[in-house]
Amino acid sequence: MAEPEELKHDPIAQRVRAWDPQAIAEVIEFRGERTLVVPKSHLRRMCEFLRDVPELGFNFLSDVTGLDRFPVEPRFELNYHLLSIPHRTTLRLRVRAHGADPVVPSVTTIWPTANWHEREIFDLFGVRFEGHPNLERLLMPQDWEGYPLRKDYPVQGYR
């Protein structure tokens, strides 16, 4: 974990590490945006913590974005864009999943808005969400084969 010195003093990362030192695998800063890489096993607890602790107050989940790093493993990357309306701060959480069995815990019980975001990622990337109430395709037809936003899925032509 080669992390730049200044990021160790990031207030949000410090607060989270004081709670559970294992909850953050890595802190990344790019163009003024802070990303916390979270181990899959800690995602749900971490989200609850970020939402419920008053001095953090990340009550609004703006977006969940999937990303395919094929052929690098773990190939799938999920980015959760959080917003704290009371404190006017933003944060990105990142979770990685292996291509062989892409399963990530669902956050629908923490933020109900994640329902469609997770269905969309399941639909277009084939990442499954454990604990999702209704994990079905959202945009593509039910009988569609393949996951269009994967990098090994062609933009044009037949598969």
Added chain:
Amino acid sequence: MASTTINTVTGAAKTMVLNMGPQHPSTHGVLRVVLELDGETVVKAVPEIGYLHTGIEKTCEALTYSQAITLTDRIDYLAPLSNNLAYCLAVEKLLGLEVPKRAQYIRVLLTELTRIASHLVWIGTHAIDLGAMTVFLYCFREREEVLKIFEMISGQRMMTSYFRIGGLALEPPPGYLDRIQRFVELMPSRLGEYEDLLTRNRIWLARTKGVGILTAKDAIALGVSGPMLRSTGVAYDVRKYFPYSSYDEFEFDVPTSTDGDCYSRYLLRVAEVRESLKIVRQAMVKIPPEGPIKSDAPGIVAPQREKMKIEMEALIYHFKIYTEGFSPPPGEVYQRIESPRGELGVFVASDGSPKPYRVKFRAPSFVNLQALQKLIEGRLIADVVTCIGTIDIVLGEVDR
């Protein structure tokens, strides 16, 4: 898409299942809602989307950064300039590119005109959904004026693609401010006309007041943003929270309400048109008559035509930009702006090649549409049309 069949809805003995859409005039495109009814009361409502899915995000991955701008127009086709702005700001953030003040002010001016045009379509179509034909015709008359301004400036009424990475596509034509001035002078009295027809209209009140109530807690949990969220008393507006494109230099209010019903959302959108007019007036004063409209960034922003004729270097840059594109450093950014419908977010990931590795549009009406169930369950079937209208969905944006 198309997953909800008649048997998958709860299906108690005395309920009936009604399919609404995707071809239905009040669904604003191709939304399908499966309704389970007990008499006239909606027991369960399941929105089905995906009928307009065109794979814009996948297509972006096959184009260069500049080429992808033309696709952003087609996401939310009622507010093309807002999409252009969100995407350009995201790529500019990725590049660490500063845009000249003059271009920033013109961007603010045009996105606020976009907000006015989009809200006019909303007021008009929401009114026609509920039977008020006249307002629809009036609103479209004024919206046409905005589209004429867009045509004058960019050459296109709707698919403008006027904002480019690093600034604007071209210098606005002479006299464009006079034309906007005429519109800004005309608009307040026209807004008064709509309000005369609707605000205290007894039928309008009966159809919208107390209908489709959303609480602040539910709205935040469901990720609802824009006028939908502000109608519940939460003053979250990206222009105030995370100012972009010099919005912090403009004075305007963020109207909120605590009623959380369809009527308050109507009042908010009318108030937002007034606030947008205020911003447009300030922008017209702020825009310097002369100055650069593009950043000075060789290799990213195309050089001026005159320069290309006398400078070898400029010619090479021009050739490189239009054949290969430019390569931002590897990394990911998320840029949010306040579109007419709420928080429009653009996530761009770069792998250091001239084509975006991944582009994701966090479409506000995609997220807001999830609140539909909350709005209509337990209410009468006549309110379904009102509630679909009040969300202000654009299916192009929902399905992308």
